[in-house]
Structures are given as C-alpha cells and as structure tokens.
Amino acid sequence: xxxVTQTPRHxxxxxxxxxxxxxxxxxxxxxxxxxxxxAKKPLELMFVYSLEERVENNSVPSRFSPECPNSSHLFLHLxxxxxxxxxxxxxxxxxxMTANDQPQHFGDGTRLSIL
Amino acid sequence: xxxxxxxxxxxxxxxxxxxxxxxxxxxxxxxxxxxxxQDPGKGPxxxxxxxxxxxxxxxxxxxxxxxxxxxxxxxTAPKPEDSATYLCAGSGGSYIPTFGRGTSLIVHP
Numbered sequence: 001x002x003x004v005t006q007t008p009r010h011x012x013x014x015x016x017x018x019x020x021x022x023x024x025x026x027x028x029x030x031x032x033x034x035x036x037x038x039a040k041k042p043l044e045l046m047f048v049y050s051l052e053e054r055v056e057n058n059s060v061p062s063r064f065s066p067e068c069p070n071s072s073h074l075f076l077h078l079x080x081x082x083x084x085x086x087x088x089x090x091x092x093x094x095x096x097m098t099a100n101d102q103p104q105h106f107g108d109g110t111r112l113s114i115l
Numbered sequence: 116x117x118x119x120x121x122x123x124x125x126x127x128x129x130x131x132x133x134x135x136x137x138x139x140x141x142x143x144x145x146x147x148x149x150x151x152x153q154d155p156g157k158g159p160x161x162x163x164x165x166x167x168x169x170x171x172x173x174x175x176x177x178x179x180x181x182x183x184x185x186x187x188x189x190x191t192a193p194k195p196e197d198s199a200t201y202l203c204a205g206s207g208g209s210y211i212p213t214f215g216r217g218t219s220l221i222v223h224p
Contacts, residue, residue, distance in 0.1 A: 004158070
C-alpha cells in the first residue's frame, strides 16, 4: 500500500462522544500534518509533527488532541466537539518539514459531522 | 504574513475552451509554489512545484507558470474530467505552506 491513508472516511458523532481519527503514511516521510478544510475557506493548519515531535500548534482548541507514536502514524483524538467542528479533516506528510520546497502528500480525509 | 489569493473563485468552461487560473502570492523567501487538484470527497493531489520566476511545467492539458508575484495554471482544450478544485500554495521562510481558497473548475461537455 502506498501514499497516505486516513480512517475512517466518514464519522458522525454527538457533542459528548470521544473518537479518534487515524492517518498512516507509507512514503517514508519525516513530517506529518493535520489540516481542517471547511467550505469556502483555505486549508487551516492544525498541527505539525516532525520526527514524531510536535513543532506547530496553530492555537487549536484543546478538544482536539494529536498523537504521533512514530513517523508513519498520526492520530487526532476528539472529545466534546462543537457543531462548528464539522469539516473535512485532512492528513498530509512531507519528506521533511524544513525541506519546504518539497510538496505535501494528502490523504482523502475524514468527513466529520457533529450532531 | 504570507498570503495566497486565487482567482476566479469559480470557472465554468465548455469542453475545448482554454483558460487560465490565477494565483497571486506574497510569500517571504519563496522556496516553492505548489499546485494541487482536489476532486469532491478526496484529498488534494499534487500537480506541480515551481521554484523560480520564469519556470514552466506541463502535464497533459495543464501548464503552470511562475512570475515574481503570481502563478498561472493554463488549461488547454479542457475535458469534463478536468473538472475539480485547483489549489495553489506557497512555501517560504516559515516552512509551512500557505494555501489559497482554490478555484472550482467545471468543464461542460
């Protein structure tokens, strides 16, 4: 299997639920990212991990909690979400965070709906 | 603060009608200008990286060009399968790329 794989593809949850999104990359990359994509808005960077260490957190609410156990896997743990958190959550990887002349490779995202 | 602005927001073309998408950028110390294609329900798919003004890259009906202030994605004789949202992103000294809002392209048969 190649590329960036995200699971689940769709998730519907209540505001009091706890769930996790999973991302796995098979590209041998050292940097991984979580983005939020809402309609009519640019991609919003949430978290960046480089060699399993978090290096960027764009003032994301604490109800989103990332975890990067190794350079191939990235999780986004969700709890007590709000309706405005409904969006497409994209995972991406790149060769190295400092090699920013290299493109990011994206998964197909998790479509999250908060009831 | 780095900024990337794409225009138009939406574009409708007839099959075979060539056109261009614009990406204006202010990115400090630009190291790469990226174009992606995103189909509905999918993640962005990488198309091109441009590194310096004057550079051009081509893939099938698409050609990307770069100046010091903007990039264009030229679509020659488009087909319905070229319908998608096209995203532009610039990466510079901050390491993290800045994305535009995208141009939604619909090509009618």
